[in-house]
Amino acid sequence: IVQEIGDEYGDKVLVGKLDVDHNPQTARNFGIRNIPTILFFKNGEVVDKQVGAVPKQKLVEKLEPLL
Numbered sequence: 001i002v003q004e005i006g007d008e009y010g011d012k013v014l015v016g017k018l019d020v021d022h023n024p025q026t027a028r029n030f031g032i033r034n035i036p037t038i039l040f041f042k043n044g045e046v047v048d049k050q051v052g053a054v055p056k057q058k059l060v061e062k063l064e065p066l067l
Contacts, residue, residue: 001056002038005063012067042066 006015020027020035030039030046040048040062048062 040066
């Protein structure tokens with residue numbers, strides 16, 4: 001779902017993925033304790049977070065105000 005959103009929004013958003021097993025320190029730095037966790041950044045700062053699986057529309061609703 002996240003990649004679909006990235007594809008749909010094109011150059012308006014940047015989607016990245018992190019393998020927490022291979023990057024445990026980065027996961028700790030961002031307080032990631034559950035998977036999936038989606039962090040929303042604006043101007044380099046975390047401005048929102050979604051923990052757990054949710055429908056695509058819920059992610060879009062969180063993303064839209066940040067654009």
